[in-house]
Amino acid sequence: MSDAPVDAVVAPRVTPVTSEFDRDTAVRAREPGVYEARLSPGWAIGKALNGGYLLSVLARALGEALPHQDPFTISAHYLTATVAGPAVIRTDTARTGRTVSTGSAGLFQADGNGGETERIRVLATYGDLAGLSDDVRTSAEPPAITPLEKCFRPTDHPDGTQxxxxxARRLDLRIDPGTSGWALGAPSHRGEMRGWFALADGREPDPLSLLTAVDALPPTGFELGLTGWLPTVELTVHVRARPAPGPLRVSVTTRNLAGGYLEEDAEVWDSADRLVAQSRQLART
Structure with missing residues (x-):
């Protein structure tokens, strides 16, 4: 049975700013469907802002604009490099129903010539994760990851946190030694990356932070012997459940590097051994 369209006036949601992540992904309504954001340099890798962080910002705006709050599936195309500072997010509601709603959003920044440049364009379907059935039939299994206390922190770099x-300073990442050979000059060439993910200030995971988690580990290209960070062309995330409290296990693999592009498939598992998010992204070398 398809969802019948519904018309409803939805009061703006107020997101309490309780953590660095909440503060740095906050949006403010300028007018219906249009939101202002201030993108934080704290989520940069080199000069570029992380794609997962940016997706979380756009997802928060769509969660404000749509009658449903949780992203079920969200796809982003990264058009031009996004920089820290002010941004405008313009949303458009394509359809609303009783159980799901679909919308799109674009993130824009000033181009320095009095105009705007679109940086990212997103299409997403939202719903209520708490209302999903608890029937799970899966052949997926949690990844085998070295215990958290035996994994490496990026901040353990011998030259210091600088x-x-x-x-990396916003996160509590622990990288599995089995996928850390690249850091010692001995990549495995298996195209795998595994680790534990949490926010450094102790904020518990939620659907929005899952969008950051899928893109937080070092690129699998490092274990293929590549150097340098790999810009994301497109990223699609499926959020499957609200995560339980505690650190998340993240596994990322790539099977095909060709023509200067590679895919990365990620799985995120919570402390209750549930597969809470899956993603695929296309990145260029």
């Missing part, structure tokens, strides 16, 4: 990406 030698790690700015974003």
């Amino acid at each position: 030698s790690v990406p700015e974003m």
